[in-house]
Amino acid sequence: MAARAAHPLLTEDTGTQGEGNYQLELMVDKTRDRPAGVSVRELQTAAVLSYGLRENMDLQFGLPHVRLHVHDAAGRHESSGLLDASLDLKWRFFERDALSLAVKPGITLPTGDEDRGFGSGRVTWGSLLVLSYAPGPWTLHSHLGYRRNNNSVGERQDLWHLSVAATYQAAEQFRLVADLSADTDPARGSRGTQRYRILGFIWSPMPSLDIDAGLKHGHGEAATDRAVLFGLTFRW
Numbered sequence: 001m002a003a004r005a006a007h008p009l010l011t012e013d014t015g016t017q018g019e020g021n022y023q024l025e026l027m028v029d030k031t032r033d034r035p036a037g038v039s040v041r042e043l044q045t046a047a048v049l050s051y052g053l054r055e056n057m058d059l060q061f062g063l064p065h066v067r068l069h070v071h072d073a074a075g076r077h078e079s080s081g082l083l084d085a086s087l088d089l090k091w092r093f094f095e096r097d098a099l100s101l102a103v104k105p106g107i108t109l110p111t112g113d114e115d116r117g118f119g120s121g122r123v124t125w126g127s128l129l130v131l132s133y134a135p136g137p138w139t140l141h142s143h144l145g146y147r148r149n150n151n152s153v154g155e156r157q158d159l160w161h162l163s164v165a166a167t168y169q170a171a172e173q174f175r176l177v178a179d180l181s182a183d184t185d186p187a188r189g190s191r192g193t194q195r196y197r198i199l200g201f202i203w204s205p206m207p208s209l210d211i212d213a214g215l216k217h218g219h220g221e222a223a224t225d226r227a228v229l230f231g232l233t234f235r236w
Contacts, residue, residue, distance in 0.1 A: 008212050009165045010179050010181045011179050012141070015132070016092055023234070029044045057089070081116060083112040084124075088107075101129070124147055125148050128145040137170075146160055146161075147160075156190075158184070165180075178197070182194070193220060194222045198217075
């Protein structure tokens with residue numbers, strides 16, 4: 001397996017599971033936001049299953065769910081439902097010493113209800129170019145991504161993502177993690193970006209299990225204010 005990052009990071013890594021192996025990630029992101037006099041609390045959960053097609057190639061399927069609590073001038077409102085599912089293929093095509101490169105093309109499927117703001121209403125597609133560098137206790141990850149946000153809800157169609165992350169092996173079973181990212185705001189007419197920073201940790205009490213947590217802060221008018229992130233990862 002090549003160098004790998006994980007939840008709570010947003011940045012992708014070049015790590016794969018190895019042929020015939022599985023990984024299941026269970027994630028909970030609890031978000032608070034206050035746009036223009038409105039209070040929004042969001043609980044997003046997701047499950048991502050990865051399968052090693054080859055030693056350097058994974059197939060991944062993700063299914064997220066959201067529960068929203070909105071408090072505005074009209075009162076309190078609650079809604080919940082599935083978001084758009086994802087299907088991705090990750091291929092690590094280059095390895096030399098501590099450096100590795102991967103590409104991750106994928107699609108999203110319109111499983112979310114676009115009328116309630118939970119989905120795009122159409123299939124979208126995109127890809128990431130990923131770099132990982134692991135010379136020692138420090139590991140660096142970065143990726144550049146593009147998504148063709150084909151949608152029926154009036155959002156911008158060309159979306160870009162850039163992020164970089166660092167992990168530090170503070171102890172045999174414990175890593176400190178940090179992440180910086182910037183995304184195109186999907187709202188048409190907006191010139192801002194959604195920028196985030198994350199600080200957290202990953203504890204691996206056994207090789208088959210990771211437990212993680214992190215704090216996420218947004219920067220810029222388009223970004224969500226803050227979130228608390230939790231995750232469990234199982235491998236077999």
